[in-house]
Amino acid sequence: MGSSGNKRTTMAKLNREGKLREKRAEKQARKAARKLSTARDAAEASSRPEELGTATAGLDGGGPGGAGSEAAADVAGRGV
Numbered sequence: 001m002g003s004s005g006n007k008r009t010t011m012a013k014l015n016r017e018g019k020l021r022e023k024r025a026e027k028q029a030r031k032a033a034r035k036l037s038t039a040r041d042a043a044e045a046s047s048r049p050e051e052l053g054t055a056t057a058g059l060d061g062g063g064p065g066g067a068g069s070e071a072a073a074d075v076a077g078r079g080v
Helices: 011-047 069-078
Strands: none
Touching: none
8 A cells, every 4th residue: 555654744844834834824814904905995985075176177178288277268269
């Protein structure tokens, strides 16, 4: 058969395996913390819409170049 009945796992191998299990557990903990942090940030961002860039979402377009504000000035100047 080939097996002697004794378990021949060395302490070095047991230590390596233990460290590997520990490393994997720490990695899982970091991953869970990262997911929790991302979910918390997303929840906070959705509860505070005023911080998501509404300053540039005015009536004049707010884009670079100021084209929207020129159009708004034309409309205001004509009295329409």
